Amino acid sequence: MRPWSFPLVVHLSALFGLLTIVSLGVLCWVGYQRTIELIATNGEQIAERSAEQIRNEIDAIFAPVELGIALVGEHQVNEAATWPERLADFPVFERALDVSSPVNAFYIGYPDGDFFMIRTRLSEIDRQAFGTDGDVRYVAQSIDREDGRADGRFLFLDAAGNVTGQRVQPGYPDSYDPRVRPWYRRALAGGGLVRTDPYLFATRGDLGLTFAKRSDWSNTVVGADLNLDALSEVVRRQKPTPGSSLALADASGRIIAADDSDVLVRRDGDGPPAIVTIETIGAEALRILAGLPDANDRLLRYAVGDREFFGRMVPVDLRSGDSLTLLVSIPESELLAAAYSIRREMLVLSVIVFLVALALTVATAYSISRSLARLTRTAGRFREFDFGAVPAARSAVSEVRALTEGFQVLDGTLSRFQHLLARFSQEPDLTALLPAILGELSAILEVERALLYVVPETADGLTVAAVKNGSSIELMPPALAEGDAVPALVAACIARGGRQALAGRIDRTETALPGLAAMALPGETFDRALCYPLRDRKNNVIGAILFLEGAGAGKGARALVDALTGIAAVSLETRQLIASEKALFNAFIALIASAIDAKSAHTSGHCERVPELTKMLAEAAAAATDGPLRDFTLTEDDREAVHVAAWLHDCGKITSPEYVVDKATKLETIYDRLHEVRMRFEVLKRDAEIACLRAQLAGAEATQAEAARDRAWQKLDADFAFVAACNEGGEFLSPADVERLRRIGGRTWQRSLDDRIGISQAEAGRKAAQPAAPLPATERLLADLPEHVIERPPREVIAPDNPWGLRVDQPRHLYNRGELHNLSVSRGTLTEEERYKINEHIVQTIVMLSKLPYPRHLRVVPELAGGHHEKIDGTGYPKRLHGAEMSPVARIMAIADIFEALTAVDRPYKKPKALSEAMRIMSAMAQGGHIDPDLFALFLTSGVYRVYAERYMPPDLVDRIDIAAFLPAGAA
Numbered sequence: 001m002r003p004w005s006f007p008l009v010v011h012l013s014a015l016f017g018l019l020t021i022v023s024l025g026v027l028c029w030v031g032y033q034r035t036i037e038l039i040a041t042n043g044e045q046i047a048e049r050s051a052e053q054i055r056n057e058i059d060a061i062f063a064p065v066e067l068g069i070a071l072v073g074e075h076q077v078n079e080a081a082t083w084p085e086r087l088a089d090f091p092v093f094e095r096a097l098d099v100s101s102p103v104n105a106f107y108i109g110y111p112d113g114d115f116f117m118i119r120t121r122l123s124e125i126d127r128q129a130f131g132t133d134g135d136v137r138y139v140a141q142s143i144d145r146e147d148g149r150a151d152g153r154f155l156f157l158d159a160a161g162n163v164t165g166q167r168v169q170p171g172y173p174d175s176y177d178p179r180v181r182p183w184y185r186r187a188l189a190g191g192g193l194v195r196t197d198p199y200l201f202a203t204r205g206d207l208g209l210t211f212a213k214r215s216d217w218s219n220t221v222v223g224a225d226l227n228l229d230a231l232s233e234v235v236r237r238q239k240p241t242p243g244s245s246l247a248l249a250d251a252s253g254r255i256i257a258a259d260d261s262d263v264l265v266r267r268d269g270d271g272p273p274a275i276v277t278i279e280t281i282g283a284e285a286l287r288i289l290a291g292l293p294d295a296n297d298r299l300l301r302y303a304v305g306d307r308e309f310f311g312r313m314v315p316v317d318l319r320s321g322d323s324l325t326l327l328v329s330i331p332e333s334e335l336l337a338a339a340y341s342i343r344r345e346m347l348v349l350s351v352i353v354f355l356v357a358l359a360l361t362v363a364t365a366y367s368i369s370r371s372l373a374r375l376t377r378t379a380g381r382f383r384e385f386d387f388g389a390v391p392a393a394r395s396a397v398s399e400v401r402a403l404t405e406g407f408q409v410l411d412g413t414l415s416r417f418q419h420l421l422a423r424f425s426q427e428p429d430l431t432a433l434l435p436a437i438l439g440e441l442s443a444i445l446e447v448e449r450a451l452l453y454v455v456p457e458t459a460d461g462l463t464v465a466a467v468k469n470g471s472s473i474e475l476m477p478p479a480l481a482e483g484d485a486v487p488a489l490v491a492a493c494i495a496r497g498g499r500q501a502l503a504g505r506i507d508r509t510e511t512a513l514p515g516l517a518a519m520a521l522p523g524e525t526f527d528r529a530l531c532y533p534l535r536d537r538k539n540n541v542i543g544a545i546l547f548l549e550g551a552g553a554g555k556g557a558r559a560l561v562d563a564l565t566g567i568a569a570v571s572l573e574t575r576q577l578i579a580s581e582k583a584l585f586n587a588f589i590a591l592i593a594s595a596i597d598a599k600s601a602h603t604s605g606h607c608e609r610v611p612e613l614t615k616m617l618a619e620a621a622a623a624a625t626d627g628p629l630r631d632f633t634l635t636e637d638d639r640e641a642v643h644v645a646a647w648l649h650d651c652g653k654i655t656s657p658e659y660v661v662d663k664a665t666k667l668e669t670i671y672d673r674l675h676e677v678r679m680r681f682e683v684l685k686r687d688a689e690i691a692c693l694r695a696q697l698a699g700a701e702a703t704q705a706e707a708a709r710d711r712a713w714q715k716l717d718a719d720f721a722f723v724a725a726c727n728e729g730g731e732f733l734s735p736a737d738v739e740r741l742r743r744i745g746g747r748t749w750q751r752s753l754d755d756r757i758g759i760s761q762a763e764a765g766r767k768a769a770q771p772a773a774p775l776p777a778t779e780r781l782l783a784d785l786p787e788h789v790i791e792r793p794p795r796e797v798i799a800p801d802n803p804w805g806l807r808v809d810q811p812r813h814l815y816n817r818g819e820l821h822n823l824s825v826s827r828g829t830l831t832e833e834e835r836y837k838i839n840e841h842i843v844q845t846i847v848m849l850s851k852l853p854y855p856r857h858l859r860v861v862p863e864l865a866g867g868h869h870e871k872i873d874g875t876g877y878p879k880r881l882h883g884a885e886m887s888p889v890a891r892i893m894a895i896a897d898i899f900e901a902l903t904a905v906d907r908p909y910k911k912p913k914a915l916s917e918a919m920r921i922m923s924a925m926a927q928g929g930h931i932d933p934d935l936f937a938l939f940l941t942s943g944v945y946r947v948y949a950e951r952y953m954p955p956d957l958v959d960r961i962d963i964a965a966f967l968p969a970g971a972a
Contacts, residue, residue: 016361024350044299044312047328050238051314054248054326057234059319061102065211065224066193068100073215073222077116078108083142083153086116090140090161093118102230103211107141109178109221113150115143118157132156136164143173150174178221187212187221195322198228198256200265200273207256207264207275228264231257235326241334245283247327248316249290253278256324278327285309285329301332308332437568441545441561445530445553451516453490454534454543454572487513487546493531494541501532501562503551532561534569542572589647595654606900611646613896613948618642618889620942621935628934632888637857642889645864649893652844660834665727667822668829674727677819680781681720683749688712719744723782729829738824745782745820752776763787784818804846804862807880811836842869843878860887868893873929883932891932895939898922898931903953914957915949923966933968940966 072078077089086108096106097120107117119139122132130139140155152172156165178184186194196210212223235246236259248257255264255276260283265273276282278290285304289311292300299312309329316324438452489504496502506526510516530550534543545565550558594607622634634642653661659670667673692709696702726733726741752775756767766787792814798806811833816822825831830838846866854861867890870876872883883891902918913921919940926936939945940963949958 016357020353020357020361024353027346027350046240046330047299047312047314047326050240050246050328051316051326053238054234055316055318058231058316058324061226061230061234062211062318064100065103065226066213068096068103068106069193069211069213069222069224071096071099072106072108073213073220078215078218078220078222080116081114081146083116083140083144083151083155086142087140087155087161087163090118090138090157094138094161096224100224103224103226105225107178107223107225108215109181109184109223111179111219113143113145113173113177113179115141115176115178117141130154130156131167132165141172143176143178145173183210183212183223184221187214187223190214197252198250198254198275200275201225201227209256228256232259232264235259240328241330243331243334245286245327245329247278247281247283247286249278249325249327251323255281258283283329285311286327289313289327289329310335437571438545441564441568442547444561444564445547445550445557447547447549447553449548450550451546451548452543453486453546455541487516487529489529489531490544490546493533493544496533499533499535499566501530501558501565503528503530505529506546506548530558532565534565534572536569536573542569586643586647589644592648592651592654606904607647607650609900609904609952610649610893610896611643612951613900613944614646614889614893615639615642616944616948617892617896617935617939617942620938620944621888621892623942624938627938629888629938638889641858641860641864644858645861645889646893646896648845648849648861649865649868649897650841650845651848651865652841652846655844656838656841660830660837663829663834665729665829667727667819669817672727673819674724677723677782678720680749681716684747684781685713685716687749688716719747723823726823729825729827733824733826738826741782741820741823745780747781748778749781750776751779766790782819782823784816784820788816788818788821789813790815790817798843804843804850804866804879806843806846806878808836808843808878839869839877842866846878860889863887864889864893867891868897870894871930872932876930888935891935895922895931895935898925899939899945899948903949903957912953912957914959915945915953916959916961919945919961919966923968926968937967 072092075089075092077086077092080086080089093106097103097118100106104121105117105119107115109115117140119141120137122130122136122139127133127136130136132139135158136156137159138157138161140157142151142153142155144151150173152169154167154169155163156167158164183194183196186196191214193211193213196212198207198209200206201208206227206229208225208227210223210225212221214220215222231248235248235257239246239259244259246259247255249255255278258264258281264276274280278287281287288302288304289295289300289309290313292302292311294300295311295313296315299310301308301310303309309331311327311329314326314328316326318324438450442448442450487506487510489502489506492504493502506516506529508525511524511526526548528549528551530547530553532545532547533541534545536542545568547553550561553561590608618634618639621629621632624630624632659668663669665672665674667677688709691712692705695705695708722740723744725731726737754772754775756764756772759767766789770786790813792810792812796814798808798810813833815833815837816831822831846862849862849865852861864887866878867881867886870879870881870886870890871894872886872891874880874882879885899918899922902913902921903915904912922931922936925931926933946958
């Protein structure tokens with residue numbers, strides 16, 4: 001019995017009607033949600049704009065205050081000694097109050113305890129406190145201390161500054177001394193404009209703060225009182241909705257401004273008034289907002305009782321450097337009012353759209369039904385791709401039922417095609433890709449036995465993958481060597497041009513060939529074998545696929561395999577190219593490292609051993625199942641990054657000059673300049689000989705002249721021996737030794753030849769900065785000449801905001817080859833400039849590696865390679881990173897670099913350390929915060945140190961050690 005079917009118009013009408021309802025519902029919901037998100041985003045922007053506006057207005061309020069203080073501070077009133085003299089300068093206070101409108105008082109504190117204030121904008125509370133009427137515009141408060149007496153009084157002034165009355169306050173000087181006030185002390189200590197914390201003014205009881213600055217005119221302090229009601233007015237103007245609440249808090253949590261200024265001061269019963277804080281503010285919505293953990297990052301939705309609010313805490317960083325926080329709370333009903341209105345409108349519009357869409361669907365369904373018959377005939381052309389049985393789909397529409405049969409085949413074909421493409425594109429490993437390709441294509445042809453021959457990109461012979469019985473897939477290396485025979489069908493398929501498959505026969509003699517022996521029974525033949533060539537985009541043969549029963553497969557299956565072999569060939573070619581390029585890249589890395597090692601005997605083998613030790617310790621860390629390193633993992637991409645970074649960790653040494661790295665004496669550059677100094681001593685000795693002979697010619701006693709000559713020679717010989725000993729750099733050079741060098745260097749000799757000819761252009765340029773001395777020229781025996789200083793080129797100067805995050809103390813000069821400068825080095829042979837030049841190799845490593853276009857998984861290489869000279873305590877170089885800022889691999893490489901340097905046997909400038917001595921040194925470094933103690937403990941407990949030592953250290957240096965004695969504290 002055939003299932004029930006209905007006209008297409010009914011199906012389409014019902015379907016599209018339902019889809020329309022669902023779509024409109026989803027659109028309404030999404031639109032409503034997006035509207036809420038936009039409004040919420042707008043709310044966040046409102047909060048940020050409010051903070052920005054408040055910041056600007058507060059800066060605009062504070063700036064005139066600084067101007068007013070400067071106006072008063074630079075006036076002669078600071079030198080006035082009595083209140084009448086100070087009152088005579090009333091206009092300067094009047095101008096200061098005019099330019100600083102929010103300020104209600106300017107005053108001066110004098111070093112002897114005098115005090116003078118002009119107060120304006122008297123409130124009703126002020127007038128009651130002073131007992132004045134409405135005609136008083138200003139109040140002057142004065143304290144004069146002289147000859148042990150103190151005079152305190154209040155002066156009441158009209159708008160013109162005339163005294164309309166006064167009141168003597170005998171107790172005023174005793175109750176108020178400006179020198180002990182915080183504003184006075186801060187101004188004297190700060191040296192610039194200072195500001196007090198908000199506090200309650202004693203006279204008015206309202207909230208304010210004081211600005212103060214030490215006067216440049218005299219040793220006085222000028223202050224100004226600012227009422228914070230002005231800030232509250234600024235905040236009030238930023239209210240986004242009528243029901244919103246805003247408050248501005250300082251870094252200590254005190255509320256210094258709010259949209260309602262009455263909440264700034266809390267007055268509880270008879271107790272003293274107090275400044276409101278975030279925890280005590282009366283607005284519950286703001287108090288709850290302050291306790292939300294993410295309120296600083298984004299606009300939050302939260303509840304206060306049965307009401308919903310949106311809130312945000314926004315930083316307000318003033319130009320003065322102070323940091324405030326703006327708390328903004330907006331009722332949900334006010335912020336989302338527009339969203340609620342839009343939702344209602346969208347619902348009405350959706351009903352209208354649904355009715356119109358339903359009418360159009362009914363009309364369109366009749367048209368579609370006439371087209372389905374033509375689509376059914378067209379679909380029949382896809383049936384040639386017979387990819388196997390697909391479950392029949394049932395449909396209540398008779399036209400669709402007929403069409404489904406054709407599309408089921410296409411669906412199966414396309415599904416298989418998609419699966420293969422995904423497998424080809426997602427499998428990164430060539431070794432895993434080969435059996436995957438063979439298995440998938442064998443399943444399409446429904447054959448049980450097949451072989452895949454691949455020509456390796458970087459080796460001779462063939463790699464063979466085999467599939468048998470449809471499930472056992474294995475790679476058979478090395479399978480075939482160059483010259484091994486392959487079936488004639490495979491050889492013919494590879495030799496012929498083009499990319500078409502070749503059908504043929506595999507006889508019983510060929511089944512014994514390598515690769516086929518495991519696939520066939522003895523004497524078995526295959527009459528319907530099928531071989532597909534695999535050619536790359538340049539038509540070069542990269543392999544072949546042999547299906548032992550493939551020729552019997554269906555036409556559609558063979559057509560699909562024919563199409564897929566081209567894709568398989570491209571995938572193989574791509575993987576081979578990647579593998580070969582990676583091998584070339586690694587070879588270049590090893591080449592660079594070996595070139596660095598070969599450049600100097602000081603680094604011989606270092607760049608090869610450090611990678612081995614780094615990878616050994618990294619694998620040990622990845623294998624840890626407990627302790628601080630239990631979460632450390634290494635993927636294959638991570639291992640490659642570690643490999644590259646370790647091999648290139650010292651690539652910057654390629655820029656290090658050999659004559660600096662190998663500098664054996666203090667005067668050595670490309671040659672040892674001690675020979676020049678020796679020749680100057682020889683000249684002086686020759687001068688002594690000449691002086692002796694001239695004295696004898698002049699009639700002096702020969703014995704006396706020769707004795708003077710011998711004494712001069714002995715002095716010169718002793719001085720030169722001392723200079724030569726200093727040049728060796730073996731002993732510590734004391735200040736007395738440096739002074740002796742300077743005395744020796746102060747001796748002079750005569751140069752009669754021009755020293756500006758026959759020299760390099762660079763040296764000539766340095767000498768040109770000084771005028772040439774006339775010949776013969778008198779020169780010092782040892783000198784630091786201007787031409788000895790080589791300036792650092794601007795391109796080598798590392799700016800503080802450099803893109804690599806480098807933080808190094810860079811010497812001013814590139815080199816200083818001054819003779820006294822070099823000979824005066826207290827330890828070793830290197831000057832500050834030369835020591836920096838050697839250490840600079842790690843800077844060059846980071847700069848060089850940062851310029852390379854890495855694939856995504858290798859972008860960490862500069863950080864890994866450039867961090868092995870950092871220290872856990874942040875004293876390393878070149879970025880001064882702390883332990884938490886360094887990746888685990890960088891910390892691992894630091895340990896490997898140090899251990900290799902301590903135990904290396906090929907360093908001509910030092911003896912290698914025994915294993916126990918190296919461990920003692922590194923244990924001290926772990927305890928001192930130089931290397932990671934957890935990784936050093938793993939280095940010991942995992943046995944990595946011993947594996948490395950037995951492989952690279954002489955047996956006589958690999959002594960037994962007690963691991964527990966070297967473990968950092970807490971690691972044992």
